Amino acid sequence: MASDDSADVVVVGTGVVGCLIAEQALDAGLSVLMLEAGPRVDRWRIVENYRNLPPSLRLFHWDAPYPPKPWAPHLETRKDKEAEQYLQLEGPNARAYLQGYVRYAGGATWHWAGICWRLTPEDMRLNSLYGVGRDWPFAHDVIEPYYTRAEYALGVCGPSDPASQWPPNAKRSQPYPMGPTPFGPGEHRLTEVAAKIGLMNIPAPQARNSGVSYHGRPPCCGNNNCFPVCPIAAKYDAATALPKIEAKGGKILVNAVVYRIETGNRKTVEAVHYFDPDKGSHKVTGKIFVIACNGIETPKLLLFSKDDRNPNGVANSSDQVGRNMMDQPKLIADVELTEPLWTGVGPVQSSSVMNTTQGEFRNSHAGALLRMENFARSPLGAAAALKKGLVGKALDKEIRRISACTARLTVEHEPLPSPDNRLTLSSKKDWLGINKPNIYYDVGDYVRRSAKEYTVPLLHKLADGLGATSFQLSPEFLNSDHIMGGCIMGTDPTTSVVDADCRAHDHHNLFLPGGGAMPSGTASNSTLTMAALALKAADAIVDQLRHG
Amino acid sequence: MPDRYRDDCPTAFSLERRELLLGGLYLLGGLAVIPTLPAIAAAASWSQESAAQFMEISSLLIPHHLHGEVGKRIGAAMSALNPALSEQVAALLAIAKNKNARIVEDFFPDVPEGPLKETALAIISAWYLGVVSDAPDAEVFAYEYALMYGPTRDVMTIPSYAVSGPNGWTADAPPLDNMPEF
Numbered sequence: 137m138a139s140d141d142s143a144d145v146v147v148v149g150t151g152v153v154g155c156l157i158a159e160q161a162l163d164a165g166l167s168v169l170m171l172e173a174g175p176r177v178d179r180w181r182i183v184e185n186y187r188n189l190p191p192s193l194r195l196f197h198w199d200a201p202y203p204p205k206p207w208a209p210h211l212e213t214r215k216d217k218e219a220e221q222y223l224q225l226e227g228p229n230a231r232a233y234l235q236g237y238v239r240y241a242g243g244a245t246w247h248w249a250g251i252c253w254r255l256t257p258e259d260m261r262l263n264s265l266y267g268v269g270r271d272w273p274f275a276h277d278v279i280e281p282y283y284t285r286a287e288y289a290l291g292v293c294g295p296s297d298p299a300s301q302w303p304p305n306a307k308r309s310q311p312y313p314m315g316p317t318p319f320g321p322g323e324h325r326l327t328e329v330a331a332k333i334g335l336m337n338i339p340a341p342q343a344r345n346s347g348v349s350y351h352g353r354p355p356c357c358g359n360n361n362c363f364p365v366c367p368i369a370a371k372y373d374a375a376t377a378l379p380k381i382e383a384k385g386g387k388i389l390v391n392a393v394v395y396r397i398e399t400g401n402r403k404t405v406e407a408v409h410y411f412d413p414d415k416g417s418h419k420v421t422g423k424i425f426v427i428a429c430n431g432i433e434t435p436k437l438l439l440f441s442k443d444d445r446n447p448n449g450v451a452n453s454s455d456q457v458g459r460n461m462m463d464q465p466k467l468i469a470d471v472e473l474t475e476p477l478w479t480g481v482g483p484v485q486s487s488s489v490m491n492t493t494q495g496e497f498r499n500s501h502a503g504a505l506l507r508m509e510n511f512a513r514s515p516l517g518a519a520a521a522l523k524k525g526l527v528g529k530a531l532d533k534e535i536r537r538i539s540a541c542t543a544r545l546t547v548e549h550e551p552l553p554s555p556d557n558r559l560t561l562s563s564k565k566d567w568l569g570i571n572k573p574n575i576y577y578d579v580g581d582y583v584r585r586s587a588k589e590y591t592v593p594l595l596h597k598l599a600d601g602l603g604a605t606s607f608q609l610s611p612e613f614l615n616s617d618h619i620m621g622g623c624i625m626g627t628d629p630t631t632s633v634v635d636a637d638c639r640a641h642d643h644h645n646l647f648l649p650g651g652g653a654m655p656s657g658t659a660s661n662s663t664l665t666m667a668a669l670a671l672k673a674a675d676a677i678v679d680q681l682r683h684g
Numbered sequence: 685m686p687d688r689y690r691d692d693c694p695t696a697f698s699l700e701r702r703e704l705l706l707g708g709l710y711l712l713g714g715l716a717v718i719p720t721l722p723a724i725a726a727a728a729s730w731s732q733e734s735a736a737q738f739m740e741i742s743s744l745l746i747p748h749h750l751h752g753e754v755g756k757r758i759g760a761a762m763s764a765l766n767p768a769l770s771e772q773v774a775a776l777l778a779i780a781k782n783k784n785a786r787i788v789e790d791f792f793p794d795v796p797e798g799p800l801k802e803t804a805l806a807i808i809s810a811w812y813l814g815v816v817s818d819a820p821d822a823e824v825f826a827y828e829y830a831l832m833y834g835p836t837r838d839v840m841t842i843p844s845y846a847v848s849g850p851n852g853w854t855a856d857a858p859p860l861d862n863m864p865e866f
Binding site: 183186187188189190191192193194200214215317318319320321323324325345346347348354355356357358359360361365367368476478479480481482511512513514515517518519522525527528529531532533535536537539540541 | 745747787788789792804805808809812813814815817818819820822823824827830831832833834835836839840841842843844845846847848849850851852853854855856857860863
């Protein structure tokens with residue numbers, strides 16, 4: 137049994153990665169203590185926070201229902217000034233790293249879309265096949281069983297027809313635990329139009345209960361609010377795992393901001409130190425330490441733990457901690473159409489065009505995922521119609537027209553790891569005196585070429601097919617909130633931070649699983665791969681504690 | 685062990701937002717900003733008669749079912765920001781009566797450009813959006829009753845509300861011309 141200051145496995149972070157590892161360790165009979173920087177907040181409060189936002193903040197400000205505690209700041213965008221407070225961003229594409237994540241118990245899965253793509257075999261061999269980026273230290277057949285376990289742990293719904301499954305060229309060892317959710321009118325029409333220009337819009341596997349209850353959570357009822365919060369927990373979020381972890385004997389300390397990883401002789405991690413909200417410092421010891429506080433907070437903590445024994449920071453003899461920061465640089469096109477499309481029926485995302493992510497072209501430019509945002513556009517339609525000064529029947533007619541006959545098309549590009557895209561410690565400090573993260577970000581020519589030669593022309597074609605009368609492209613690359621690369625995985629300790637089990641090369645009892653470990657960003661949403669890596673790390677942790 | 689910090693964060697957030705309501709408002713329409721005016725003082729000058737007239741003009745400006753409780757709160761909030769609201773409502777009612785108006789189209793062309801028209805549009809906007817301001821800290825007076833969801837209620841979800849049961853939606857949509865009643 138864990139105490140407040142010691143356990144077999146100490147997990148820092150209560151997001152999807154930390155929770156999966158905690159449950160696996162508990163199931164293996166190990167004691168687990170979890171530390172979370174932020175508060176633990178009930179779902180109903182977050183839903184109320186959301187509904188009490190003015191309409192202009194209910195869309196595109198996914199952080200707004202999650203006000204941070206002073207001791208656990210995260211990105212806030214309700215006001216421009218707030219957006220500059222925490223993340224310190226620089227470089228030609230600083231805007232593309234304005235990452236939203238939640239420092240609450242449950243982590244960023246509170247406001248994820250629930251999309252669960254698997255990587256393709258090619259996604260893991262970029263360097264061998266296309267001469268760009270890095271290869272993974274293991275092949276796709278090694279990660280496949282972990283994907284399956286992750287799909288069953290999270291409760292992923294997806295198509296049973298192999299022709300609609302992704303990837304198309306790798307076998308699944310098990311079917312999805314649930315069938316897909318139905319398409320609404322918008323996604324149905326998009327699929328038809330895309331097919332005419334060779335784009336395959338396929339049902340997205342989603343960590344969302346489809347038609348049935350699963351793991352004690354209800355089926356999706358189409359509340360169309362997956363982000364910023366699923367009001368009924370039909371979508372998996374790690375907050376739903378917390379009571380299960382406690383029921384199995386795990387301990388969860390919230391408002392506990394880990395600020396230092398302490399190593400002893402022979403590079404063993406001995407303890408982590410955390411601040412409570414009164415700025416009192418506490419020490420937690422354990423046998424294995426898992427740092428899973430997301431792709432920004434984990435490298436920040438490693439760098440902040442710099443001391444005489446670890447002059448570049450913990451786990452950083454390679455100087456790769458905080459480098460290779462990745463996310464899918466996103467472009468959006470707002471289009472107006474002659475015919476109604478009707479979004480806002482079913483989940484906010486249910487499908488994507490995936491065949492555009494793969495191809496020989498990857499030796500010169502990025503692959504990309506295309507999709508349509510499926511959120512209800514009625515608030516946007518109302519705001520635009522009211523702005524025209526319309527009244528009465530004309531007002532209602534225009535609201536209906538704009539809501540039905542507009543859409544947002546999105547393209548997310550595959551990034552390459554670059555050592556120059558780097559997280560360092562800013563000279564600016566937060567409420568506790570901990571340095572804020574500073575990130576330099578340049579999407580690189582690989583992505584810029586893709587946008588110019590490949591994806592923007594594709595967006596235009598798709599918009600034309602939908603009957604667009606106007607096409608407004610975002611003026612710069614945006615963030616996708618898929619933080620990857622800062623603790624990159626590899627076999628060579630001089631060029632990577634963790635091994636194939638997400639174990640730090642430098643410290644045998646320190647694990648850094650999650651997006652930070654991913655050697656390739658790819659165009660696919662990262663969470664299922666993070667979850668698979670978490671389960672792989674959990675197996676290694678259990679094995680290490682059993683057999684030394 | 686109960687966590688003494690649990691759940692306190694959003695409560696504090698909400699209180700702060702309400703306290704700030706009168707502070708940093710970006711106003712719709714022609715309402716004047718009076719940052720120092722306490723809400724309670726405004727409420728005192730907003731009589732029952734004013735509230736009744738506000739509902740009357742709202743019903744003439746908007747051809748839909750309006751909730752009285754929501755109207756009371758919107759009217760009080762708008763009056764706190766615009767001391768001339770009572771007079772402007774009375775003037776708008778006079779124009780409507782002069783035209784024997786039953787719907788907004790009957791009298792809106794007669795509303796002169798300027799503060800009167802801006803206030804009329806601000807009243808309509810408040811009922812549709814559920815807020816009298818779109819500032820980050822604005823108080824929300826109506827969520828599911830905000831009329832902006834009405835014109836698409838036969839298809840689009842009110843976000844966070846379910847329109848059907850498990851997987852109970854389809855790709856079918858009625859014609860654009862079929863305006864639902866609301």
